[in-house]
Amino acid sequence: MKRFMYLLPLGIFLVIAGYFAVGLTLNPRDMPSTLIDQKVPAFDLKPIKGSTRGLSSEDLKGQVTLVNIFGSWCVACLTEHPFLMEIQAQGLVPIYGIDWREKNPDDGPKWLARRGDPYTLIGDDPESKAAIALGVTGAPETFFVDKHGVIRYKHVGPITPGIWKRSLWPLVQELRKQ
């Protein structure tokens, strides 16, 4: 026992290095959502400018839906946008939008007019009412809601074709079966 005591500092170092190796590569923005397997919190958002229907939590029932938080100010939303258009064009799953924190009520509609609108319905959320209720920390975030209006998954960051094919599309199909 005593003979190996000189290895103790090395052992302690390895343990600490191990913790750092894992801890420093974790993404601090990856936070577990407390809302997984909970009903979508109640919200009722007004329509964006130029539209007649807004979005309420009641709209998210009866079928599997995606709820996407976006904003015209959000750069990552721009990278995600063409792929959302593709999902809509292929009719894979309805996407509902929450237009979050537009400084000017014209900004969101203008952004969509220029690039296309992949959303079935859009709610305007200038004061983060729905965003806070949903525990949103940044845009884009996408919630996967099952037909009972229960949140089953939250994807943080842009949806890329790769992630969609690997995990998100299989998830949608899985939720449809239930």
Next chain:
Amino acid sequence: MRLFFALLMMALSLSPVFAVEPGEVLDDPVLEARAREISKGLRCVVCQNQSIDDSNADLARDMRVLVRERLVAGDSNVEVTNYMVSSYGDFVLLKPPLKKSTYVLWFGPLLIVGLGILTLFIFYRRRRKLVAAPPEGLSDEERQRLDALLKDEE
């Protein structure tokens, strides 16, 4: 001119730093004080190491406004905090709550200090024993070896 700017910068740095904007402040000073107190305990989820009371982030502002709206609507401090926890989880609390999953966090350091004290205690007791019982004189065998060695040296 330079002096003026230098003084201006000093004056600015002396004024207390609030993120709360004038438009957000409630008319009722009691409610406002409660709002400030709640805000200080809520984490800004964008900047993560600031409270929403300190943070200039847009989302922090909206959270401050929401805290005030709920207070005006008649919520208690705990109800407001619980609302935030229900959407953001315990993460939104700057001070982690005491519960089963956080026992290690709260009591771990105490345990380690305890272990340290125990180790010290054992160490000193062993040493005292050694000091209390000084080694006996050399045995005959050792004396013979010592003599032999000393002779060698001569």
